[in-house]
Amino acid sequence: MQKLEINGGKKLSGSITISGSKNATLPILASTILTNKKVVIKNIPLVKDVETMVDLLKLLGSTIKLDKKKKKIEIINKESLKTFAPYRLLKTMRAGVLVLGALLAKYKNAKVSLPGGCAIGSRPVDIHLNALKKMGANIKIKDGYIIASAKNGLKGCLITFPKVSVGATENILIAACFAQGKTKLRNCALEPEIKDLILFLQKLGCKINQIGKRGLNILGVRKTESISHQVIFDRIEAGTYIIAAALTNGILKIKKINPKVILTEIELLKKMGVKIIKKKNYIIASCSKKIKNINIITEPYPGFPTDLQAQIMVLMTMANGTSTIKENIFENRFMHVSELRRLGAKIEIKNNKATIYGNSKLKGAELMATDLRASVSLVLAGLVAKNKTIVNRIYHLDRGYEKIEKKLSLCGAKIKRIK
Numbered sequence: 472m473q474k475l476e477i478n479g480g481k482k483l484s485g486s487i488t489i490s491g492s493k494n495a496t497l498p499i500l501a502s503t504i505l506t507n508k509k510v511v512i513k514n515i516p517l518v519k520d521v522e523t524m525v526d527l528l529k530l531l532g533s534t535i536k537l538d539k540k541k542k543k544i545e546i547i548n549k550e551s552l553k554t555f556a557p558y559r560l561l562k563t564m565r566a567g568v569l570v571l572g573a574l575l576a577k578y579k580n581a582k583v584s585l586p587g588g589c590a591i592g593s594r595p596v597d598i599h600l601n602a603l604k605k606m607g608a609n610i611k612i613k614d615g616y617i618i619a620s621a622k623n624g625l626k627g628c629l630i631t632f633p634k635v636s637v638g639a640t641e642n643i644l645i646a647a648c649f650a651q652g653k654t655k656l657r658n659c660a661l662e663p664e665i666k667d668l669i670l671f672l673q674k675l676g677c678k679i680n681q682i683g684k685r686g687l688n689i690l691g692v693r694k695t696e697s698i699s700h701q702v703i704f705d706r707i708e709a710g711t712y713i714i715a716a717a718l719t720n721g722i723l724k725i726k727k728i729n730p731k732v733i734l735t736e737i738e739l740l741k742k743m744g745v746k747i748i749k750k751k752n753y754i755i756a757s758c759s760k761k762i763k764n765i766n767i768i769t770e771p772y773p774g775f776p777t778d779l780q781a782q783i784m785v786l787m788t789m790a791n792g793t794s795t796i797k798e799n800i801f802e803n804r805f806m807h808v809s810e811l812r813r814l815g816a817k818i819e820i821k822n823n824k825a826t827i828y829g830n831s832k833l834k835g836a837e838l839m840a841t842d843l844r845a846s847v848s849l850v851l852a853g854l855v856a857k858n859k860t861i862v863n864r865i866y867h868l869d870r871g872y873e874k875i876e877k878k879l880s881l882c883g884a885k886i887k888r889i890k
């Protein structure tokens with residue numbers, strides 16, 4: 472199994488180009504099930520989860536050309552697709568369940584494995600299933616599979632989500648595009664990745680309007696257009712590298728982004744003492760002062776993202792005092808804490824609140840990655856820890872970070888992949 476070996480203590484300096492967003496690419500790929508016209512998707516991140524989604528679509532019968540050099544995917548669904556999404560592919564990638572809404576809306580039936588993915592909480596799909604039931608679907612769970620049918624097609628209706636859920640909003644939004652009549656979705660998640668999915672679907676010919684802060688009205692259609700779409704940048708990858716610059720007292724130009732999308736993160740990091748210069752499509756992040764302590768709460772967008780919680784925790788270990796994090800999205804997203812403690816970090820956990828004592832002097836050790844963002848937090852910690860840090864199980868990292876060791880080593884980090 473591959474590992475990363477990091478020799479900490481090097482100041483980072485240089486430019487990093489941010490890849491396309493994994494969490495936008497995945498639902499966009501799932502939604503291509505709706506169309507039989509040629510679709511071109513650009514700025515695809517070359518990460519494992521995207522490969523898995525491509526494999527899933529191919530298995531369903533899509534004809535897909537992936538041009539890795541140009542980071543472009545062309546999809547044509549000439550024939551009818553299969554409607555069976557197996558456990559083999561969904562066990563590693565929760566977003567696989569996003570094919571459910573599309574298959575059910577287009578083909579009136581689907582058998583989709585209950586998903587796996589990062590072990591950061593129980594992560595049920597009840598909100599997805601209850602919404603589809605409300606749209607007229609008949610749903611059973613059998614042998615780990617969701618077996619769904621809607622003989623007369625899905626029907627538009629009013630759905631108020633009981634909780635803001637990214638995946639449920641995406642699944643039902645995609646399904647509603649091909650349902651009969653109007654669907655009104657309320658209490659939706661409207662992360663930048665969902666806005667990108669909406670843009671993609673609108674280009675395809677779907678009729679979607681945003682109502683107020685968390686509402687979407689969708690009028691079902693049957694006809695779609697051939698389109699080309701450029702995926703939005705990965706805001707979590709961008710945030711991760713800003714933190715890397717701050718942690719190492721370095722200076723990084725973070726390119727191919729829109730700073731307006733990550734204002735919450737930028738403002739918070741500035742409060743911690745990180746210097747950030749914003750330009751139209753890049754920022755320059757640096758830090759030459761002592762990091763200040765801060766208290767944060769993870770929330771749906773535009774709040775501070777849970778996907779950046781593990782990374783900012785590492786920065787907090789360097790602060791001049793005690794910081795806290797309240798994790799409001801997932802109930803089990805502190806698995807990086809025990810590994811960070813092995814490097815010498817002082818962190819206490821009580822329910823969903825972490826207390827991080829600053830002024831730590833981290834020392835390298837051998838570590839185990841547990842999920843995607845936990846993995847990257849260990850890499851960040853390795854960049855500042857004294858001596859050698861080894862991060863095991865980096866397949867988690869490869870699910871969502873494109874060429875991380877290359878991007879970091881080009882900026883001066885001593886990091887390499889070993890067997």
Ligand code: EPZ
Pocket residue numbers: 494495497565566589592593594595596597598599600634635636637638639660777778800801802843844871
């Ligand atoms: C998406 O996961 C992202 N994944 C996650 O990114 C991200 O952490 C999360 O949204 C929150 O921003 C993708 O976009 C592929 P949710 P998702 O439904 O859709 C509960 C990463 O590191 N819930 O918004 O699974 C759920 O348990 C990953 O890139 C239900 O109870 O998240 C959680 O507590 C990891 N029932 C909360 O809602 C449901 O049916 C929010 O989850 C659905 C969700």
